[in-house]
Amino acid sequence: MTVRKINASQAVAESLMQEMARDESVVLLGEDVGRSGGVFGSSRDLLERFGPMRVRDTPISEMSFTGMGVGMAMAGLRPVVEIMFVDFMGVCLEQIYNAMAKIPYMSGGRVKMPMVIKTAGGNIGSAAQHSQCLWGTFAHLPGMHVVAPASVRDHKGLMAAAIRSDNPVVFIEHKGLLLKKAKDFLTGSEVPEDAFVTPIGKAEVARKGNDITLVTLSAGVEYAMEAAAEVAAEGIDAEVIDLRSIVPLDTETVAASAARTGRLLVVDEDYLSFGLSAEVVVRVLEKLGPTALRQIRRHAVPDVPIPAALSLEEALVPGPASIARVLREMAAAS
Amino acid sequence: MKLNPISLFRTMTRMRAFDEACLEGVQTFEIHGELHTGIGQEAIGVALAQSLTPNDAVVSTHRNHFHALAKGVPPRALMAEIFEKETGLCRGRGGHMHPFDPEHHFSATGIVGASLPVALGYAYKFKMMGLPHIAVGICGDGATNHGTFHECLNMAAAWSLPLVCLVENNEYAISVRFRDVTATPTIAERASAYGITGRRVDGTDVEAVTLAFAETARHTRKGGGPSLLEATCYRFRGHYEGDHDNYRERAEKQRMRVEMDPILRYRRELLEHGAATEAELDAIGAKAREEMTAMLADVRADAMPDPAGAMDYVFAEVM
Known part of the structure; x- marks a missing residue:
């Protein structure tokens, strides 16, 4: 298996690419995920490869496109919904904690919610409205898994695990890690080229x-x-x-x-x-x-x-x- | 579209009898939370039932019973869910505001303004897969002043998704009058802002609303893009059972319950046209009440969920 040094945003993009190629029901939607390839480059090249129905640039309508993700998951797709910065979650929290996280339970286990919320948090000098982490907030609300990768390897493996999970997963990237060069990582920037899964829930x-x-x-x-x-x-x-x-x-x-x-x-x-x-x-x-x-x-x-x-x-x-x-x-x- | 008047009448009557049976559970505290009945809004439920296919999706509201019945959700499982039973549609975890039936592509939300986004997700999938199905997002007049109304109609139109937005305009968002908080006299006229088809219909005229919904659904199903149908109606009871409902004049309620009762109206019409006799219509009513009374007795005998299972179903798999 080939192992290379790549950076975290490449690792996420590569994982999305491989999972979308592996499973036609995986779709990505959010602001600037398509034509720009993501503000941190973590969805680069996906629009060209999979087209606009599977890689959807959305208007700035977080509440509705997050709910759209919920509907897609209920209809049998595996949506990855990008909320550009975790701070914007306030706009769409209703669909996250009342719909995405509760519907499996409210349905008595009849409905599965294979949905990923992909978002970036952390401090890089962007002040109060663009610097939060908020994983504690999501963790407090029952019904969703919450992951936050550190190593480059885990950016790839945890994204694959999140997409393949039948549970809703909030995947919180750190802006500082997304901008960091591969050579500057102290942990795990050597990443296998082939797809792999990092199990969710293991430290x-x-x-x-x-x-x-x-x-x-x-x-x-x-x-x-x-x-x-x-x-x-x-x-x-x-x-x-x-x-x-x-x-x-x-x-x-x-x-x-x-x-x-x-x-x-x-x-x-x-x-x-x-x-x-x-x-x-x-x-x-x-x-x-x-x-x-x-x-x-x-x-x-x-x-x-x-x-x-x-x-x-x-x-x-x-x-x-x-x-x-x-x-x-x-x-x-x- | 050829309508079967007796069938329309029977479906409305069964829907009302269903909700009347549920009302009993409020008095006895068998339903220990809220209950929002749709009494007075049966004709809109019938309109759905007449046009939807098994593969279409419906995302409804807190006032969802008739939409669920229209979509083919089994009445007994729905009633058992409303009565919080383990035999309920969602094993007593959802209750009356949150019925989910993946088999019939039906779901609802207790949050006003939250139904259309989920319906949009179904519509997106149908378009992506090239399927001839439609997604119906239902909301009340109150939800049309929520941001999601604009966001969803905009996205649905921008991407030409098969979404039918059905608005039940019963004139009140709990106590707030539609005309006091809405810039335009109708909701339907907003359709032009999105370049889509918009239409307003009397939602208490069962034939009119059935035909209007059928035409709207056909337009969207045939690739015409999203559409908006505003069905006017009147909420006969309080927002929920126990609502003191002091914000509507008694005279108004009395008048509207006569003028806008879809079942009474249709009964008069059928009798005038000689389509049925009083005895026949009475028999339909009696049979519906009998059916729902029996169903209620049956449901009451079901077990409540075992407390040991209170933590089940939070996640799809054990980690």
Whole structure:
């Protein structure tokens, strides 16, 4: 099997191409997915290959074309609906959480919803309305799987898994990863050319370590790997776990690591309160018992909209430097 | 299109008897949530039943019983669902606002304005696959002021999709009068904004609405692109059972229930034209009530869903 170094947007486009070639019921729709090939290039060349009925540039009508995806899935297609930025989800959340996520249950299992919402989140300096992650929001609402790939390999494998799943999947790319060059990735930019599937719901240990369990996802994995390499020189040995998927959440892998290190740090680019970081901590404690860990830390975006100024953004959003600082604080504390 | 008057009358009568049977469950709390009946809007249900094929798709609203019956959803399974039974169409998980019947390509939504987008998805598939089917998205007058109305008609027209948008204009969005919140006197006239066929019909005149829907559906089915049919009607009961309904004058309600009752109107017509005798029509009514009373008794004997299954069906497969 041929393996090459490609970047994340190429990996997503390649996965879409292969899945659409494999299964005629797969259709892609959204703003700028066709003629432009996606604002991040993650649907490049698909319109030329599959034509406008299967690769549909839509008007700016998120509520209706998301609902159209729901209808397509109920009619037997496998739609991939792109909501360009996750922040726009507010416009179409009704169809996502009332229709897409609930219809399988409301139908008593009679209706399947093989639908993917493909969207980009994360901070790249775009301020409050174009910087959110929101995976915690989707994870809070029952009925949808939520994945956020970090490695280039997982961008391809998780997209294939999402398309082949009979469940609705929210696939959240990180804008920073989509813009990153293949050679700059610290994890998994070598990607098999053939189609493959990364199972949804299995975390991956991105770096083995013995001192602190660092749990994160998406671009947080790259930041954490950088931070872990930095503090390793100081004798701090962090284990970095890439969750890959928020729903289902792989508590097993996290708890096994935390039980060994006794220290748990969750790094989350989403908002702090009522979110992924608290959920991970509680699930680990429920599994291991309330006194199982020596240290628990959460490092997430405090509950504030993302500011425009770089100096302010850096003060709020977890990055390699802030993660390294937290790791040092934890190591020093015991 | 040749109409069978007795059949039209019987279908309307059965629909009303169905909803009247459901009303019993509200009093007894067997239906412990909301119930929105379609009483007074039977003729529109009949119009659907007369023109739709088994492969057409219908996406309905919170007031969906007659549309479901028209699409061929089994009445007993529908009633059992309304009564929250395990034997219901959706095993008691959906309830009366959320019936889903993939076999008959029928679904509904409890969210106003949310039906047309889903119908658009079916229409897209039919066009993509070159199938001769139509998707009917049903909404009320209230939903026509929702953004999805514009978005969907625009997309359907831009891509020439086989979507029929059927608007049941019963003049009230809960308490808000259509004319108080709508810029144009009719909804049908908005069709010209999308370059599509738009038509307004008296939705309480069963023959008129049946023919109008048939022509509209035929136009769309034959590749004429989307179409819009506005059927006027009047909601006989409150928005939901228990609605105090103090926003409509008593005199108005009394007058409209006589003038706009599709069953009474058609009964008079049939008698005037000698198409049936009083005794024949009475017998049809009695038989329909008998059928639905028996169905209700039958449904009442069914089991409620086992609490142990409350977490089932969230996902299609166990991860």
